[in-house]
Amino acid sequence: MSRRRPWALAVVVTAVTLVLSGCVRLPESGPVVETRSAGSLDDQPIINIDPRPPQPGASATEVVKGFLDAMTATPIQTTVAREFLAKDLRTSWNPQRRLITYADASPPRLRGPSKVAVTLTSADQLDARLAWQGRLPRSKRVVDFPVTMENGEYRIEDAPNALIVPETWFEQRFREVSLYFFDPTATILVPEPVFVPRGDQLTTALVKGLLRGPGTELDRVSRSFIPPGLDYGVSVTVSDAGVADISLKGDVSPENSQAVDLMMAQFAWTLRQDPAVRAFQVTVGGQQIQLPGGVSEVSVEEGAAYDPTGFRSSSLLYGLRDGLLVSGTASGLDPVDGPLGQDREGIRSLAVNLDATRAAGVTDDGSAVVVAPVHAPGTEVRQEASGASDLLRPAWDFADRLWLVDRTPGGARISYVWHDRLTALQVSGITGRQVRGFLVSRDGSRLVAVVHRGRAGDAIMVSRIKHDDQGRVLGAERAQRLVWEGSGRLRIRDLAWRTTTSIAVLNLVGDQLAQVRALPLDGSPPAIGSLSTTLPGNIEGLVGSPAPSEDLYARTRSSLRDLSSSGSGLQNLESGTTALGYVG
Template sequence: MSRTRRVLVTACSLLLLAGLSGCVELPESGPVVETEPSVEVEEQQAAAIDAVPPQEGETAPAIVKGFLDAMTAYPVQTDVATQFLAQQAQAGWNPDDATITYASADDPTVDPRTGEISVALSDPESLDARGGWQGPLPADQQTLTFRMVVEDGEYRIAEAPDALIVPAQWFSQRFRQVSLYFFDRTSQILVPEPVFVPRGRQLATTLIDGLLAGPGEKLAGVARSFLPGGLSVGLSVPVAEGVAEINLVGDAGQQNDEVVEKMLAQLVWTLRQEPSIDAVRLRIGDEEVRLPGGVSEYRVDDAPEFDPTGYQASLLLYGLRGGLLVSGEPDTLAPADGPFGETDYGLRSVAVNLRATSAAGVTSDGTSVVVGAVRAEAGEEEAQRVEQVVSGATSLMTPSWDFADRLWLVDRTRTGARVIVREDGRLSDVQVPGVTGENVRSFLVSRDATRFAAVVRDAGVDRLLLGRVKVDFRGRVRRAVDVRTITFEDTEPLRVTDIAWTSATSIALLSQVVPGELFEVRTVAVDGSPAGVEALSTTVNEQVVGLAGSPVPEAQQYAVTRNGLVDLTTSRVIGLEEAVTSLGYVG
């Protein structure tokens, strides 16, 4: 892990996984769980920094150093940094286009042939204009070059990168990671997009600015926005008595009730991250936006039907005991009353859809998948029917379901993994770069169906791959894109036993520290950003066979042992009278 990542992790990681944080007490018996202590993270204002303008008679290297130093002014502003630029360069410099963070910077050096000034950055990483993490800078961009000119007898910078260029430690103290909420391409479910934004009292304004910028071309086919283009926020978003007054400037045209509802859904899901906001009122131009019935105030906990973790998704656990499907709380697991709970179909793994109406089971030889109802109403013959939907496979992994009841399958063939999706009763292959044809150990799809996570093993080392899923205008899956590989330099060779969703924007990895004896759970952000890496490091000194994790905030996260569960938040050990396999939440 780079030094930049280690710095950002310290300050930002606890923001992503509140569901896994908490003080842990050692149990009196059972496996010992060691967890980093929870810290109450409050929004603290970082110390103010005054930028120093260029001084008379400074050398060219001093001007470049002063320019970089001036960008660390806080509250964030670049007026002084602009003074280090030549007059012609000032108008064209746009530090809002990107952010570059670095662990350290070498002293500026002069090229004796050209007079240009170079600064080599250590572990530089970049973010886009919205604050979305883009990853490490390519090697050929890790040295900044500044062309210099002389104006009025003083050195000035003739051209500068269009970016805010700051130390990683400075950035971690003054920025936090939040999510902007857009819709999936079919407009049925919200999709959280993680971004870094400045800390402070203007969070609401910053969030609205991010929404108005839209998801961008890169997410075409993945996400969309219902906020019309061409709008901008007024001077700010004032909050009085818990109500945010949003005044958007520009012409939004005529919007129907459905569009208004989804505009407001994006706003309230995004603004609920600001604790002081309970409701919003929206004006576009001079017109107040109202819902059907004349409602003008929209609460931030409204629009639950667009929940990215699945509207009314089951919170129960499901698994196989004695060949039968069981469900319930950890200490009250009981056979389901559908066909899988009454008849042993010889399954080795099972997955239940979000509404807990259908279950998909992989047969013991790994070659077939059968689908049937989770519950059966008395007298309904259809509810008792089990249908074989896949046959002739090689070695199928545990399936995944998304919100649209698409069933995702990975078949580990002799030539590598084959990714298959079943939608509308039809099977089709999906090409996933870095996954298709490889030695895949785990594969998950997010409930909003816009992301996937996979563990791929190569030469005994496991890598985590994170990517996006594109669909067409009808919602049919087309391909996977923007695949990023996450490695862990501090623990390689990493051997991952299992992965699970722990929030809509984070994943937990279970890995072996001491084979068969000591296991670690760590969390990773879905965009691969440093904020999620090692957000929590939890160890269990018992043989853990898997994870039972859910993106729903209220759900408990468990390490699954051969004889029970370990609550990763409280360390409570829950014994199971009989062994349960393939235990997990819906999805």
């Protein structure tokens, strides 16, 4: 899609049946320039489009144009589009395979006596699950439509198995949401962004997306406990009381009570994105699924133990003050009673694990990492890694893996400490590069890094991490670069989590001017109303969390500026406060 402006989106897959079958509240002091959208697309009516069928005597180029126009039918359907196809193609054409959007398309033109071509500009693609796949390869942007004569009229003899639509049409009719699957150990939920049609069928779209599963491309990254081969029928109904009735057809049921619990957690976390649903019940092959205790009506607030931001993870801020570990809130930080809060160990950056029981600090020279309990006076400080060149701030995931990136003269080396063992991990596109900062998602499935590319500026790279069902790291996918809308080289000073599937990026646009922008990690354009703010002054970093209840801050040497919608402005920091962050 064109990157000329942010636009709204939100997640899943009903389209593939038919179609395919806040503004940010800124600090109260100091001049700030905010970029915002004028409302939500969900509040705007969708205009129906009734495309014209093929007209008698239409030329070959007119038939191709009519075919493209017919794919924009609203409500979404492809009945009219199929009328432009040759008889043999009408039944085999499958627009559910892919969705292609474009900013502009050239007028159809003849390429020989029996072929019409259309050139797509700024074209992007989504797969059959409606998961974002990024820019359409250059070699695919000229689309050929061979034509033939049937009963004296031109008809299209071959066409891509895809719905091909303008990006403006797509952004008005689709939104992005998350489908929730599990990590390979079935311990924590892993959100996977997809797109779904707007309208009153959101619950049906969410259920359909879950039934499709995460797909083979996410093997060893996420898994589903909803048995394969099930079908939801015509639609999922929601009662006036807000109870979704999920009646699944099929002969396969969850294997045991644990599998039932995990399946219901997937439904709960996914369906809570629909404000019309407060609870749900599931039947498989006419048999009602129940949780232990005979509970059949399940609240969408169930499944807290599998929270993708970490079950009972600490919401406090942690940092250093004059070299000692402190914790608290933006309005006040106090030394912890563990060894790092009582004795100066000479550390420059740190990370605290999700339940705030252990802290890892990088020594002042960047050569080693020490780990100690956050609380537990008198305990020893352990050295977990040594002999490094220049370690970045570390990160923890839900399994208490401690992730490290060492900036060696030969480029970045990525490793992790788990069960007292240090293991290297090769991540193509990041390993060996000049890395300026990194994040690891709390669910352990995503690694994000800022890679410096010399005169080309910085780039944000994202990789997916693979595990087995015992939690062992198996490898990482080749990192993909996120597209940044706008001109000029990026000078990224910091990254922070914004949600479980998006980050906040601090980009320097001048000596005393910085931009903070939210970016989805699937590479799709930012949604309308997403964070995009320009801040004056020397902004040193960001403090952010994937948890929706925890605020995002821009950090200066002496203060925190609240950038979240619930924020209350500026908080002063005591002198000597550094390395602030949430757990993870």
